[in-house]
Amino acid sequence: MSIRHLRIFIMVATYNNMSIAAEKLFITQPSVSQAIKEIEAYYGIQLFERLSKKLYLTEAGEFLLNYAVHIVQSFDELELALKNKGQHLSLRIGASITVGSCLLNEILNKLEKNHAEIKTNVTINNTEVLQRLLLNSELDVAIVEGIVEHKDLITKPIQTDKLILVVGKGHKFYDVEEISIQDLNGEDIISREEGSGSKKIFDNILKSNQIAVNIKWSSTDTEAIKNAVIECRGLAVLSSMVVEKELKKGTLKKVSLKEVTMFREILVVYHKNKFISESLMAFLNGV
Numbered sequence: 001m002s003i004r005h006l007r008i009f010i011m012v013a014t015y016n017n018m019s020i021a022a023e024k025l026f027i028t029q030p031s032v033s034q035a036i037k038e039i040e041a042y043y044g045i046q047l048f049e050r051l052s053k054k055l056y057l058t059e060a061g062e063f064l065l066n067y068a069v070h071i072v073q074s075f076d077e078l079e080l081a082l083k084n085k086g087q088h089l090s091l092r093i094g095a096s097i098t099v100g101s102c103l104l105n106e107i108l109n110k111l112e113k114n115h116a117e118i119k120t121n122v123t124i125n126n127t128e129v130l131q132r133l134l135l136n137s138e139l140d141v142a143i144v145e146g147i148v149e150h151k152d153l154i155t156k157p158i159q160t161d162k163l164i165l166v167v168g169k170g171h172k173f174y175d176v177e178e179i180s181i182q183d184l185n186g187e188d189i190i191s192r193e194e195g196s197g198s199k200k201i202f203d204n205i206l207k208s209n210q211i212a213v214n215i216k217w218s219s220t221d222t223e224a225i226k227n228a229v230i231e232c233r234g235l236a237v238l239s240s241m242v243v244e245k246e247l248k249k250g251t252l253k254k255v256s257l258k259e260v261t262m263f264r265e266i267l268v269v270y271h272k273n274k275f276i277s278e279s280l281m282a283f284l285n286g287v
Contacts, residue, residue: 009068094130
């Protein structure tokens, strides 16, 4: 089995269709079919179930795909490194929205100071999306906050982040230092989007305490959330790092919850089968 076989297999698994795979790879459909048959014959396995003209990965196919994506990615990285030896190394970095707003530039400044030869490409998104990109080998590494549970991802804690409840001037809780979690029943919430690590943590707390709130806004933009809270459109749970300025100015106020303290870990995450290149090693050692 060659890299060519793996590239063809990955493309068929991506589109569940040999004709589309052939089109994307600029080869004939019989060539695609032959490559799949050669893998199956060599290992004595079946990679796809063929049902109603559609292809579905078998258990063996899923197993191979998990390795194939990273083998091909590692091969491409090797070729690039050899071609550009002595020039530039590249690293694809993901960061969750809070990390991208508050921590990433400091980390990149340190990396660039010590390893000027490494070029970085950055993707900012929520934790759930970044996990998917890591699993598909579309990122080399990510820094996220919250919960990472996938068995194929390795995590390394680098910092602890505190989530706090904040309100704006004019909100009924603004002059209160502490409330009960029960006081949140029926309150309007300016929330992060589905897939956000902070939303998942807060939702779990609400669920465990049987609290029903009204999700008035849902946003990926922490600035939009802060502005909505400042205008008293609802309250929000945000990282203490992203509201430092507003707390000092008094445009936002922290309100403690008697029964709850919300902490989460900031994690460096990468795939367990990821080839640890020079650039990735430099990044991991620097965070």
